[in-house]
Amino acid sequence: MTDRDSSSSEDDDQSYRDETKDYEDDGETRDESGAGPGPGFAGVSSTLRAVIRIKQKYRALKKRRQEMALAMGGLPGAPVRSSPKIFTFDSAPASASSSPQWKKRKRKRRVLYPNRRRRRAPGPEHSPAEFCLYLLSAILFVQVYNAIENLDDHVIRYDLEGLEKTLGREVFGQQGAVEALLWHLKDFLSTYVHNRPLVVSLHGPSGVGKSHLGRLLAGHFRSVVGEPLVLQYFALHHCPPEAEAPRCAERLVSLVSEAVELGEREEKIPLFVLDEAEHMPREILDALLGLVGTPAANQFLNAIYVVLSHQGHELITEHLLRNVSAEADRAHLGRVLTPALRRHLEGRHPLWAQVNLVPLGLLEKSHVSECFLDEMSREGFYPDRVHMEQLAAEIQYYPAVGGREYSATGCKQVVAKVNLL
Known part of the structure; x- marks a missing residue:
């Protein structure tokens, strides 16, 4: 160690001892002169008094060291003292060069939509009732679709397409009548629940194919619903003129009732073909009216009646012979002749007011x-x-x-x- 360094450490120790002594003397002087805390200080607890005394000593020591540093810094060749690094509560003075540059932070704009999505202005709020409406529409569509599918399945069960091909191949010159008959059958057979039976009455002159059409219908329905659910009733055969008309009527009602009950059990619709209706006595016509013209509570609702008769053939023949040029399209024959034919038949029996008339031309x-x-x-x-x-x-x-x-x-x-x- 050099002489200069030893002298410097001796000077530092001496100065420290002097500072401590001065501080103690200063403290005693303050206590004696009454510059310290006031008279109320004696009532404070010993711990608080010790803290206050330590703080006062620290301030006095710090002040004395600053004065000594200034005094020594002014002398030439004075040794540079390095004070120990003591943790203090006071912040060190910051230099101008190291002072942080406070910059104004820019406020970022709020992003409403992701950059990758297409931006558009928000639309009006949708009411919850709109979603319920869409849901109800979808349910209704499904129900209607299922209902249509069920109707198609019920029609397919009776193979009306095959019947249409058979009638188109076997029946000649009656395209309009065949189309009207098939339309009535499709409309009735599309469902199993009805409020009244289907009654179709075919009228036309002799030899135009009424009986042949009835035989084709009976044969087709026998193949799809079975023999017990099809009845072909010929008036001159089942009820000849010498037979008793009331008994014939009871017999017909009994046959119809048995077939309908069997059809209810098997969930099928029976067919009754009544030929030669012009020869039926009034008792049989009254019995038929009771079967087809009663209110909806009637048990004979799920049934098809096809009546064949040449009544009214005079009107059909006269109309075709007088209006042959206007009847180039025979499909309109039923639309033109049905009103006049119905008025002509209703005068003979009320049954004809309850049926669907289909005229057959020459x-x-x-x-x-x-x-x-x-x-x-x-x-x-x-x-x-x-x-x-x-x-x-x-x-x-x-x-x-x-x-x-x-x-x-x-x-x-x-x-x-x-x-x-």
């Missing part, structure tokens, strides 16, 4: 040729066109009107003439 010469072709094919004859025209020319016709020749007997004589070959 057959032309081309239709008779088709009847010959079909019958000859069934019997195994070669269908010679010249031969068929010769056979068709032997049929009786009305006088030609507007280039059309209508058969007076229809296809009734076709079977007899083919059997003579």
Whole structure:
């Protein structure tokens, strides 16, 4: 160690001892002179007094050291003293160079939408009732769709498409009547619950295909619902003129009742084909009116009645012969003739007011040729066109009107003439 360093440490120790002594003397002086705490200081606890005394000593010591540092710094060649690093409650004076630069923070704008999404102005708030409306619409759509599917399934059960193909192939010259009949059947068979039975009455002159159409209907329904649910009733056969009409009526009601009860158990709709209605006595017509014209509480609601009759054929024949030029489209025959035909039939019996009338028109010469072709094919004859025209020319016709020749007997004589070959 050098002489300079030893002298410096001796000077530091001496100065520290002097500072302590001066501080003690200063404290004693303050206590004696009464510069310290006031008279109320004696009432304070000993711990608080000790804290206050330590703080006063620390301030006096700090003041004395600052004065000594200033005095020594002014002398040339004075040693540089390094004061010990003592933790104080006072913050050190900050230099101008190291003072932090307080910058004004920019306030960021609030981001309402992500940058990757398409921005658009918020729309009006939706009411909760709108969601309920959409949900109700969806439920209604599903219910209607299921109902339509169920209707289609019920119609498919009766194979009406196959029936339509059969009637289109087997029945000649009655396209309008066939379409009307199929429309009534589809509308009725689309559901199993009804408020009244279906009654369709086919009217037309002799030989136009009424009985043939009834046989085709009965055969088709036998194949889809079974033999016990189909009844073909011929008035002259089941109730001849010599039979008792009331008993015939009771017998008919009994047959209908048995078939309807069986259909209810099997959930099927029976078919009743009533041919030769023009020969039915009034008692049978009254019994039919009781079956089809009673209120909705009637037990015979799920049933189809097809009545075949040539009543009103005079109106149909007269209309076709007088309006042949206006009836180029035979599909409109029922729409034109139905009102007049209904008025004509209601005067005979109230039953005709409860039925759906379907008129059948006269057959032309081309239709008779088709009847010959079909019958000859069934019997195994070669269908010679010249031969068929010769056979068709032997049929009786009305006088030609507007280039059309209508058969007076229809296809009734076709079977007899083919059997003579």
